[in-house]
Amino acid sequence: xxxxxxxxxxxxxxxxxxxxxxxxxxxxxxxxxxxxxxxxxxxxxxxxxxxxxxxxxxxxxxxxxxxxxxxxxxxxxxxxxxxxxxxxxxxxxxxxxxxxxxxxxxxxxxxxxxx
Amino acid sequence: xxxxxxxxxxxxxxxxxxxxxxxxxxxxxxxxxxxxxxxxxxxxxxxxxxxxxxxxxxxxxxxxxxxxxxxxxxxxxxxxxxxxxxxxxxxxxxxxxxxxxxxxxxxxxxxxx
Numbered sequence: 070x071x072x073x074x075x076x077x078x079x080x081x082x083x084x085x086x087x088x089x090x091x092x093x094x095x096x097x098x099x100x101x102x103x104x105x106x107x108x109x110x111x112x113x114x115x116x117x118x119x120x121x122x123x124x125x126x127x128x129x130x131x132x133x134x135x136x137x138x139x140x141x142x143x144x145x146x147x148x149x150x151x152x153x154x155x156x157x158x159x160x161x162x163x164x165x166x167x168x169x170x171x172x173x174x175x176x177x178x179x180x181x182x183x184x
Numbered sequence: 185x186x187x188x189x190x191x192x193x194x195x196x197x198x199x200x201x202x203x204x205x206x207x208x209x210x211x212x213x214x215x216x217x218x219x220x221x222x223x224x225x226x227x228x229x230x231x232x233x234x235x236x237x238x239x240x241x242x243x244x245x246x247x248x249x250x251x252x253x254x255x256x257x258x259x260x261x262x263x264x265x266x267x268x269x270x271x272x273x274x275x276x277x278x279x280x281x282x283x284x285x286x287x288x289x290x291x292x293x294x295x296x297x
Binding site for chain 1: 216218220226229277284285
């Protein structure tokens with residue numbers, strides 16, 4: 070089945086630094102990937118839609134200069150949290166759709182803690 | 185707008201009890217419907233799906249039927265186990281290229297032995 074690999078699974082960084090999270094589709098090509106943020110005991114909040122070879126589409130209220138998304142190939146999308154602050158601490162999850170009726174496959178998530 | 189509403193939790197059950205988690209949706213067109221499960225500290229795993237009216241998705245003893253007349257996709261399991269303790273998300277896809285899943289708020293299930 071379709072597999073999406075996301076790493077790192079956990080990262081702790083100092084306030085003011087940047088952190089990059091990678092999301093790879095291992096056995097299929099994903100022209101579109103999605104980035105979500107999840108707060109404790111809450112649902113997933115869509116942050117942006119990442120399109121291969123073009124600019125990401127951000128949801129309202131998401132700072133595109135803070136959350137940089139790059140989708141340079143059909144199998145890789147990256148989310149960079151720039152100048153991270155403690156309020157950026159959260160669980161970030163990526164997702165990719167294989168197309169047709171295959172549904173959406175999710176990465177295992179990244180727990181970001183900014184200290 | 186398009187949305188998913190699922191029952192609020194937490195749902196607390198004893199092992200071998202019957203489980204129902206209600207999910208209703210509002211959507212234009214003909215969406216596909218999904219249930220995902222999230223274990224603590226992990227990403228989401230697809231539990232089951234249905235792509236058209238009257239389809240029944242099933243997996244690991246869980247079932248859900250796509251009911252267009254009631255715009256519902258309730259999740260059921262006849263006999264829950266402690267290992268089923270997790271958060272369950274109902275979601276829909278508008279089946280349009282490049283669009284993300286629309287999630288419900290999630291329902292926490294806790295099963296005790």
